[in-house]
Amino acid sequence: MFDFDELASTVPFLRFLVIVVLAALVVITLRYMWQRYLIRNQKKHQRDISQRRYxxxxxxxxxxxxxxxxxxxxxxxxxxxxxxxxxxxxxxxxxxxxxxxxxxxxxxxxxxxxxxxxxxxxxxxxxxxxxxxxxxxxxxxxxxxxx
Ligand SMILES: [Zn+2]
Structure with missing residues (x-):
């Protein structure tokens, strides 16, 4: 039926997989926030320029x-x-x-x-x-x- 020993041997690998996925999620989230910050700054800059040009x-x-x-x-x-x-x-x-x-x-x-x-x-x-x-x-x- 079900081999518990085999399951036990996969636990370190699963732990590693979870850590990798979590790390990837953190990296993706940080990059997303950083890019949103850059875009917001750029928009502010463009608004400032167009206000001064007017x-x-x-x-x-x-x-x-x-x-x-x-x-x-x-x-x-x-x-x-x-x-x-x-x-x-x-x-x-x-x-x-x-x-x-x-x-x-x-x-x-x-x-x-x-x-x-x-x-x-x-x-x-x-x-x-x-x-x-x-x-x-x-x-x-x-x-x-x-x-
Ligand atoms: Zn002229």
């Missing part, structure tokens, strides 16, 4: 007014285009740029950290260039700034 519409308009609707790098402006052809200035796509980029700790809440750029210069500027570096690098074939 620029209120009123601030954007104030920046454009202050900079007289003129790109602070290449100097193209609504007035310049309107002089060429009345109404053309409305087609100039201006953007409010973070002078000190969000990734480097700048914020969109501070109007002094914002400047008016045309879309082309803003694409060139990206996150880690200064205005002068972009100015040295671009060649649009025409210069709007009177120097």
């Amino acid at each position: 620029i209120r519409a009123s601030d954007k308009e104030a920046v454009f007014e202050r900079d007289n609707y003129t790109c602070q790098i290449c100097g193209i402006s609504r007035d310049y285009l309107d002089d060429l052809c009345p109404g053309l200035g409305d087609y100039l796509l201006l953007e409010a740029d973070h002078i000190r980029s969000v990734k480097r700790g700048g914020t969109g809440n501070d109007i002094d950290n914002l400047q008016c750029l045309c879309w082309r210069c803003n694409r060139k500027k990206g996150g880690n260039k200064t205005n002068q570096e972009v100015r040295d690098e671009i060649d649009y074939g025409i210069w709007y700034l009177e120097e």
